[in-house]
Amino acid sequence: MANITVSIANGASKSFPTGVRIIDALAELVSGKKRKATLAVKAGEHLLDLAAELHADTTLEPVGVESEAGLEILRHSTAHLMALAVKELYGDEVKVAIGPAIEDGFYYDFDRPTPFTPEDFDRIEAKMAEIASAALPITRSEMSKPEALAFFAKQGEQYKVELLEEMEADTVSLYTQGNFVDLCRGPHVPDASWIKVFKLLRVAGSYWRGDEHRQMLTRIYGTAFANKKDLQAYLNRLEEARKRDHRKLGKQLGLFTIQDQIGPGLILWQPRGALLRHLIEDYWKDEHYRNDYQLLYTPHIARQDLWNTSGHADFYSENMYAPMEIDEVLYQLKPMNCPFHIGVYKADPHSYRDFPIRWCELGTVYRYERTGALHGLLRVRGFTQDDAHIFCRPDQLQDEIYNIISLNQHILKTFGFDQYDIYLSTRPEKYVGSDANWELATQALKQALDRMQLDYSIDPGEGVFYGPKIDIKIKDQLNRSWQCSTIQVDFNLPERFAMSYTGDDGAEHQPIMIHRALMGSLERFIGVLIEHYAGAFPLWLAPEQARIMNITDDQAEWCNEVYTQLRSQGVRIEKDLRNEKLNYKIREAQMMKVPYMLIIGEREREDGTVTVRKRNGENLPAMSPDAFVQLVRRECDEQLRTV
RNA sequence: GCCCACGUAACUCAGUGGUAGAGUACCUCCUUGGUAAGGAGGAAGCCAUCGGUUCAAGUCCGAUCGUGGGCUCCA
Numbered sequence: 154m155a156n157i158t159v160s161i162a163n164g165a166s167k168s169f170p171t172g173v174r175i176i177d178a179l180a181e182l183v184s185g186k187k188r189k190a191t192l193a194v195k196a197g198e199h200l201l202d203l204a205a206e207l208h209a210d211t212t213l214e215p216v217g218v219e220s221e222a223g224l225e226i227l228r229h230s231t232a233h234l235m236a237l238a239v240k241e242l243y244g245d246e247v248k249v250a251i252g253p254a255i256e257d258g259f260y261y262d263f264d265r266p267t268p269f270t271p272e273d274f275d276r277i278e279a280k281m282a283e284i285a286s287a288a289l290p291i292t293r294s295e296m297s298k299p300e301a302l303a304f305f306a307k308q309g310e311q312y313k314v315e316l317l318e319e320m321e322a323d324t325v326s327l328y329t330q331g332n333f334v335d336l337c338r339g340p341h342v343p344d345a346s347w348i349k350v351f352k353l354l355r356v357a358g359s360y361w362r363g364d365e366h367r368q369m370l371t372r373i374y375g376t377a378f379a380n381k382k383d384l385q386a387y388l389n390r391l392e393e394a395r396k397r398d399h400r401k402l403g404k405q406l407g408l409f410t411i412q413d414q415i416g417p418g419l420i421l422w423q424p425r426g427a428l429l430r431h432l433i434e435d436y437w438k439d440e441h442y443r444n445d446y447q448l449l450y451t452p453h454i455a456r457q458d459l460w461n462t463s464g465h466a467d468f469y470s471e472n473m474y475a476p477m478e479i480d481e482v483l484y485q486l487k488p489m490n491c492p493f494h495i496g497v498y499k500a501d502p503h504s505y506r507d508f509p510i511r512w513c514e515l516g517t518v519y520r521y522e523r524t525g526a527l528h529g530l531l532r533v534r535g536f537t538q539d540d541a542h543i544f545c546r547p548d549q550l551q552d553e554i555y556n557i558i559s560l561n562q563h564i565l566k567t568f569g570f571d572q573y574d575i576y577l578s579t580r581p582e583k584y585v586g587s588d589a590n591w592e593l594a595t596q597a598l599k600q601a602l603d604r605m606q607l608d609y610s611i612d613p614g615e616g617v618f619y620g621p622k623i624d625i626k627i628k629d630q631l632n633r634s635w636q637c638s639t640i641q642v643d644f645n646l647p648e649r650f651a652m653s654y655t656g657d658d659g660a661e662h663q664p665i666m667i668h669r670a671l672m673g674s675l676e677r678f679i680g681v682l683i684e685h686y687a688g689a690f691p692l693w694l695a696p697e698q699a700r701i702m703n704i705t706d707d708q709a710e711w712c713n714e715v716y717t718q719l720r721s722q723g724v725r726i727e728k729d730l731r732n733e734k735l736n737y738k739i740r741e742a743q744m745m746k747v748p749y750m751l752i753i754g755e756r757e758r759e760d761g762t763v764t765v766r767k768r769n770g771e772n773l774p775a776m777s778p779d780a781f782v783q784l785v786r787r788e789c790d791e792q793l794r795t796v
Numbered sequence: 797g798c799c800c801a802c803g804u805a806a807c808u809c810a811g812u813g814g815u816a817g818a819g820u821a822c823c824u825c826c827u828u829g830g831u832a833a834g835g836a837g838g839a840a841g842c843c844a845u846c847g848g849u850u851c852a853a854g855u856c857c858g859a860u861c862g863u864g865g866g867c868u869c870c871a
Binding site: 518528752 | 800
């Protein structure tokens, strides 16, 4: 990426490629007379060089710290500061592994006989503050690789030794702060006094080098900011995310439950959640019929033989549940829908004229997920994919991909998602299918994306062994990314199942198969939706669109009349006729995030009207029940309007 | 699966070795009140499960199951 933009106090500024020492860059900018420079580092690798070498006669303003790259440097330095504090407090008992800056903060991995717990945070933070206030300088030095190896070996830092052994460089850079010397590429802030606002957040386990067969380390996560205000804003954002947590809202709004007795990762949809899901499914089916898809239904189990043919019994077995025996034949629960759709394909002979065939199914699959991976609705063991398989000729591939992406965009947009990160994954090292086919499919994916003028990044070699794919991550209200949509070309299954069609030349050919899911799974998608909307669903999706409530018992009859009328006209309305104060009823409806409250007092009963209170507290003038039905229909139509 | 933490009433939580608690929800009664909690009373727990230590275990120890934060893996 990155150029370094260096600007100085007189306004001059220039970009340099990464790797240029800032001191050299400055020399170019500063004509020799004026040595008082202010730095703005946009993307920096060598800030410390500058700090170290300009210290004597340059004032370095801490402007960089507010920039993104500056924050990264600050956080990286804070990770080091934490390691220093830990070393000072716990000495040789602790070995240090690695400690980078990450999005929103930093972490450092430690190896300690008894892992850290949050109770240790106060002590470590206090030590960090103490070191920081002493403005202990952070200095950069270099060593040859053998020197560095000997140095860290002597200190007993086996993790650093291992890192060094794998490095190719002849010389490495070290950063020294007090007694703590760390192997590090840098850059860092000039001294610890720059680190003023920081906080340790949580401990977690992590494998050394991310390898589950190796040593488990204790990771401490923390964050640092340029000022207290930014830290507070960050903490508030975390708090906001916690409030939106779909597990919490799912319970509060009565959407779904997961129970020990049923089993982990298995979702029970409660009435409100089931209604929400039903609305999404109906919408999904309508959109698919409208876009020339046909709906399929297929069973949940199949003979093991099927999974042998498909190859899942081989390469996917660790995700599949154990076989069960039925009439002395083994059957297995399905982890995927594809072989069944192929079964439908094989029920009839096919000609090139049939294509494209677009078959979709809300197919429930079961996959074994390790207990530690399970997470609310977002990672479960039984889930329903909004699956589809498209069979086509090579010349139709690009159009089909294009159509899938546009349908995807249309559907996602309806749910308020219009920010995506798109990844195109290309051929991995191990693959099936011919090079020519891979090229054809990869180009088709690429051209479809280009045709739609979508930005995407390429993940080289990250495709599945059976074909290239496009993954789309959606961004929610809090700018968090979620992997939902996936579009995969498959050269494997048509081969394994010997699928064919008769071409215009009268010969048999193999169709191209595309797998795709737009929402991914209903479980995950609804989990994301809950957090995206913070449980306050738009009217068309709200399980309860309106709640009618009386002020005194005298209006109960009129309430019942309106209730029955609106129900019969398709409004999802509930009633609250309890002997409670209006305040109390409003509060409850409000907490259930019901979009409209219909308030009925003496006035409304006499006039035959309803007073409408919106979820945001706003009141609409009294209207007839009919007018309210129209209002609901109009609003839903607007929300569903095709873009 | 791995590391750490946690598991007490339907929910949110207090209870650190000596008779199981609060608020909310629920039920009953009073109250009929116009825009986010009216009042009184009542019922409700095998303290996740199993085992151990102890005169005595919700509390200490171990195992199992489950949840959370991560790691790894993924729709």
